[in-house]
Amino acid sequence: MAVRRLRSSSFLAVLLCAVALPSALLLAPGIAVAVTVEDGTDKAIGAESTRTVLALIEQHLKSPDAKVTVLRRIGPSLICGSVNVKNKEGLYTGERGFVVDLSDNSFGRVPDGPELLSSRSAGFDTKERIRQIYFEKCLD
Template structure:
């Protein structure tokens, strides 16, 4: 009985200390960034996408404090939607996921559309070879 309680307490401490986040760098590419920058990227993904089970891949540094990568999140049905590029500026804590065509079509030209276009442009300029 005491062992079972101890085991449950240890499990609660481990999951509780990490904020119960399950985001992962699926391909190990976070090693090139280092643990602090990788944690910052994962925290920004958590904050902006609110997806506790996001799978992050192909993390890489670009010019300055820019980090590029791909993220795959689950939809309401619990299915992964497919990888989409993202860009992070560590200096400003900026995160932007590259919008898909349908997203761009739902917004009329204005601030929201310009913000999505800005993300697309940064990603294309800094993240694509």
């Protein structure tokens, strides 16, 4: 029985495919990636509340790979935290605070400066209300 030897170039090609294919699948568009709690603070608010918060983040921010941190419950229905999402270039934009009200399943992310420049812009009142709630209730 003859044993056939692989050429080194064939072996290298097989090796590269074995390494590159799993990485490419992870980065391919359309592959689901879950919104995750990065720091374990989900334990402080409970599994059911965590599921609700993560679902609202995914729904409102359209970011399946958002990273959530510093979750905390304020009163019976308010949950505060921070979320970091990717921009169009695939880079994380930096953490921004958010507020979830479990009593009505509402979600609001704290607006950044440009979103609050004009009181006549669409949704200004809602964004300002979210900012006020976050700064009054969520910051120590």
